[in-house]
Amino acid sequence: MSIETVHVDLGARSYDVRIGQGLLARAGDEIVALAGRRRVAILTDETVAALHLPALQEALAGAGIEAPALALPAGEATKCWAEIGRATEWLIAQRIERRDLVIALGGGVIGDLAGFAAAILRRGVRFVQIPTTLLAQVDSSVGGKTGVNSPQGKNLIGAFHQPALVLADIDTLATLSPRDFRAGYGEVAKYxxxxxxxxxxxxxxxxxxxxxxxxxxxQAVRHSVRMKADIVQRDETEQGDRALLNLGHTFGHALESATGYSDRLLHGEGVAIGCALAYELSAKMGLCSQEAPSRVAAHLAAMGLPARIADIPGELPDDDALIALMAQDKKVQDGRLRFILARGIGRAFVTDQVDPALLRRVLAESR
Incomplete structure (x- = not known):
C-alpha cells in the first residue's frame, strides 16, 4: 500500500496528515524539513515507549535529529494539571525553543497533553502528532484540540493548537490490545x-x-480523517458544524467522569454508548425511525463494544448526577445543554431542544 496524504487546509496553519505503513521508520525523512536546528523533544507514555520509542529515535537519529524523550504514565488519568506541569517543566529543562518541535508519540491522551504543552510553552511551540492508536489516528490527532481534564469534567482546560504534521503509521495499530482497538473503533463508527x-x-x-x-x-483511517478535515476546515474552533464531531460525547464524557477516568470505561467505549443513547433519544423524540437505534446498537455489539450504561462495570451515579455532569460539557451555551442528535443514520444535527423527561427515560432504560 502507498502512503496517502490528507491535507488540512487552514491557511497559515495548514498541515498534512500522512497515512500508511512504515511511517515510523520514515519519521526522520518526514520531519527533517520542519525540525529547524534538528532538535526535537518527544512526549510519550510508558507503554508506547516500550513498543515504539526506540524505532522513532533511530529514525530521527538517521536524519541527524536529536530527540530526548519523557515517558509519562499510561492512561486517561495522566491528562491532569500535575502531568502537564511535569511535561512543560521537562520541555523547559530540555531548552526547547519556539522554533523547535515537540513530538506527541502515543494515543489520544498523549496527543492532547503534548499538544497543550506545546501550545502554552513559550506562548506556542510547533508540534507533530504521531498517533499510535486507532482512536488517535482517526480523530484526536487531527483538528488541533489539545488539553487536559478537570475533576469537574473532561477536556475543560485546553487550547486550539494545530499540529505541523500528523504521521499515522497503520502498522502501530497491530500492537494494540483487542480492547483498545475496539474502543478506537467507536470513533470510526461515529463518522x-x-x-x-x-x-x-x-x-x-x-x-x-x-x-x-x-x-x-x-481505508477506514483515511476516510475518517478526510471527513474530520472537511469539517475542521469549515469550522476550526467549533462555532458551528464542528460540534457534530461530538456525536455521543455529551453522554460519553459524563460517563467517563462518573467512572473517574479509569479503565472501567475507555473513551471510545464511552463514545459508543453515547452514540447509542443519542440515537435512542432521537427516536423517542420522533426524529428518526425506531429501527435506527436498533441498527446502531446491533453494529456496536457485533464489534464487541458496549451500547448501554448497564454494560459499564461497577456502580454509577444516579441520573440526576449524570445530567449534572453533562451540564459541565463544553457545548453548553447560555446555560443550555446542546446535544448532537440524528434524523437518521448519517444525518446528525445540533440542538438544545431536548425534553428533560425523555432524557431521563433514555438514561433509565439504559441501566
Whole structure:
C-alpha cells in the first residue's frame, strides 16, 4: 500500500496528515524539513515507549535529529494539571525553543497533553502528532484540540493548537490490545453515524476485518480523517458544524467522569454508548425511525463494544448526577445543554431542544 496524504487546509496553519505503513521508520525523512536546528523533544507514555520509542529515535537519529524523550504514565488519568506541569517543566529543562518541535508519540491522551504543552510553552511551540492508536489516528490527532481534564469534567482546560504534521503509521495499530482497538473503533463508527450513511454501510460489511487487514484499516483511517478535515476546515474552533464531531460525547464524557477516568470505561467505549443513547433519544423524540437505534446498537455489539450504561462495570451515579455532569460539557451555551442528535443514520444535527423527561427515560432504560 502507498502512503496517502490528507491535507488540512487552514491557511497559515495548514498541515498534512500522512497515512500508511512504515511511517515510523520514515519519521526522520518526514520531519527533517520542519525540525529547524534538528532538535526535537518527544512526549510519550510508558507503554508506547516500550513498543515504539526506540524505532522513532533511530529514525530521527538517521536524519541527524536529536530527540530526548519523557515517558509519562499510561492512561486517561495522566491528562491532569500535575502531568502537564511535569511535561512543560521537562520541555523547559530540555531548552526547547519556539522554533523547535515537540513530538506527541502515543494515543489520544498523549496527543492532547503534548499538544497543550506545546501550545502554552513559550506562548506556542510547533508540534507533530504521531498517533499510535486507532482512536488517535482517526480523530484526536487531527483538528488541533489539545488539553487536559478537570475533576469537574473532561477536556475543560485546553487550547486550539494545530499540529505541523500528523504521521499515522497503520502498522502501530497491530500492537494494540483487542480492547483498545475496539474502543478506537467507536470513533470510526461515529463518522458514519454523524454524516455518511454510505460509510456506515461499508463498516457494517467490512469492520470485522479491520483488526487483521492493514488495507481495510488504512481505508477506514483515511476516510475518517478526510471527513474530520472537511469539517475542521469549515469550522476550526467549533462555532458551528464542528460540534457534530461530538456525536455521543455529551453522554460519553459524563460517563467517563462518573467512572473517574479509569479503565472501567475507555473513551471510545464511552463514545459508543453515547452514540447509542443519542440515537435512542432521537427516536423517542420522533426524529428518526425506531429501527435506527436498533441498527446502531446491533453494529456496536457485533464489534464487541458496549451500547448501554448497564454494560459499564461497577456502580454509577444516579441520573440526576449524570445530567449534572453533562451540564459541565463544553457545548453548553447560555446555560443550555446542546446535544448532537440524528434524523437518521448519517444525518446528525445540533440542538438544545431536548425534553428533560425523555432524557431521563433514555438514561433509565439504559441501566
Amino acid at each position: 458514519g453515524l454523524l454524516g455518511d450513511e454510505g460509510f456506515f454501510e461499508w463498516l457494517e460489511a467490512n469492520a470485522a476485518g479491520l483488526a487483521r487487514d492493514p488495507a481495510l484499516r488504512q
